Amino acid sequence: MPLHATRKPALLVLEDGRSFRGRAYGAEGETFGEAVFSTGMSGYQETLTDPSYHRQVVVMTAPHVGNTGMNDEDPESKRIWVAGYVVRDPARVSSSWRAQRPLDEALRDQGVVGISEIDTRALTRHLRDRGAMRVGISTTETDPARLLERVRASAEMAGANLAGEVSTKEPYIVPAVGERTLRVAALDLGIKEMTPERLAERGVEVHVLPSTATLEDVLAVEPDGLFFSNGPGDPAATTGQVELLKQALERGLPYFGICFGNQLFGRALGFDTYKLKYGHRGINQPVMDLTTRKVEITSHNHGFAVDAPIGEETRTPYGVATVSHVCLNDDVVEGLELRDDAGNLKGFSVQYHPEAAAGPHDAAYLFDRFVELMGVSTSSTTGEEA
Incomplete structure (x- = not known):
């Protein structure tokens, strides 16, 4: 059975109503935050553990994420801070000799809801054209309209003292x-x-x-x-x-x-x-x-x-x-x-x-x-x- 078939369906809805369907990556559930994209080709572990990303849902523009796994030497804090994580092609295995656990396992253990197998290039272009905006990711909601209501009711980054x-x-x-x-x-x-x-x-x-x-x-x-x-x-x-x-x-x-x-x-x-x-x-x-x-x-x-x-x-x-x-x-x-x-x-x-x-x-x-x-x-x- 293909690996993706074992992951639950997931839904991503942006504040302006655009939606993407994919598969769960990390924890299952629902999360909200500000959708932003990161253009780094590497260093995702430092990004995830950077407290500056608190209440942000990070979209990775690099298509293949997770190949170096997670280790205990590179984190920038004691926990993962991102509100959610969006990737296109998650690695099936960690191939670095320094890896101590897979990325999706670390996300799951810390309750970080993510989504995979969506067109992150299209999502990035949309954010670049329309601007950063609120977003929701859910593995429990299948109706984009209902998820959109909760996205628009979530907190904005402007005016936030964090x-x-x-x-x-x-x-x-x-x-x-x-x-x-x-x-x-x-x-x-x-x-x-x-x-x-x-x-x-x-x-x-x-x-x-x-x-x-x-x-x-x-x-x-x-x-x-x-x-x-x-x-x-x-x-x-x-x-x-x-x-x-x-x-x-x-x-x-x-x-x-x-x-x-x-x-x-x-x-x-x-x-x-x-x-x-x-x-x-x-x-x-x-x-x-x-x-x-x-x-x-x-x-x-x-x-x-x-x-x-x-x-x-x-x-x-x-x-x-x-x-x-x-x-x-x-x-x-x-x-x-x-x-x-x-x-x-x-x-x-x-x-x-x-x-x-x-x-x-x-x-x-x-x-x-x-x-x-x-x-x-x-x-x-x-x-x-x-």
Whole structure:
């Protein structure tokens, strides 16, 4: 008996009424979320366990998914966060020597409802043309009209404040590798495990704090710098963390933000944010660093962006802000810099994922830039080497 014949029929219905029929993949049941597509050809395990995908149903554009299985070394968090998973041709067996369980088994064990054997190319083109939208997947409902009613009654991503749902509840420390040279307070808005590891490799002791941390919590760490992580939700609905960042910038604390941390940095500097039509998701997005004029191939997962003028300086209460990185596909702002009147760097952020999990390593230099920023700041304020 063919493998697909053992899987229950499944139904996918988009918010605008378009529907697809396929077979269950992962857990059986029903799920709802925002339909987005990821263009990565590999790295699905890192995608699935990235907290930034909370409440999103991920459509894989690569047709063959699951051939490397799942292992215990590559997850970016303790669980799978996607609300649902859509693939075209699931692998029948895991062929990697590192695999410890099949992908569909991992999805099933964690209750992640998915669908397979649908035309993901047609679905991706539809989302690209119409934009990201709410979606439902069900193995129990056969009537598209009835499922559509529940899709339209489900929560939207715009206006959603989700950082508290994915953040650590208690602080923890990632120790420096070798001699500790610096200490960073990292606000967990949905942090990927590889990020503090990249800092630790550079001699940084990372104190990971809950998303509800106050300025007093940050200062209690006695940090050389402040870091804001990636995470899910609408930056316009995430206000408490913006106020914390403003207070930290007023005190001159060096800052580095990734992804959601870039959007909150933008809002702290006085810029607006907006929802992209279908976002950037995948490990193959070209970005130019306007500081060095180098082009990087980068890993993305964002549905919102900062509305800041490219090629202009903006005066803020904390210094002069400029756009530092842009996406070469569509000119979306992919990074910001803050400098004082003398041109010294005070803080910066990028919209993508320099920790490269999964993805290219072109942007690893950004962690070095943060270390250099903290070193300069520490020596200039204390008269000692960092």
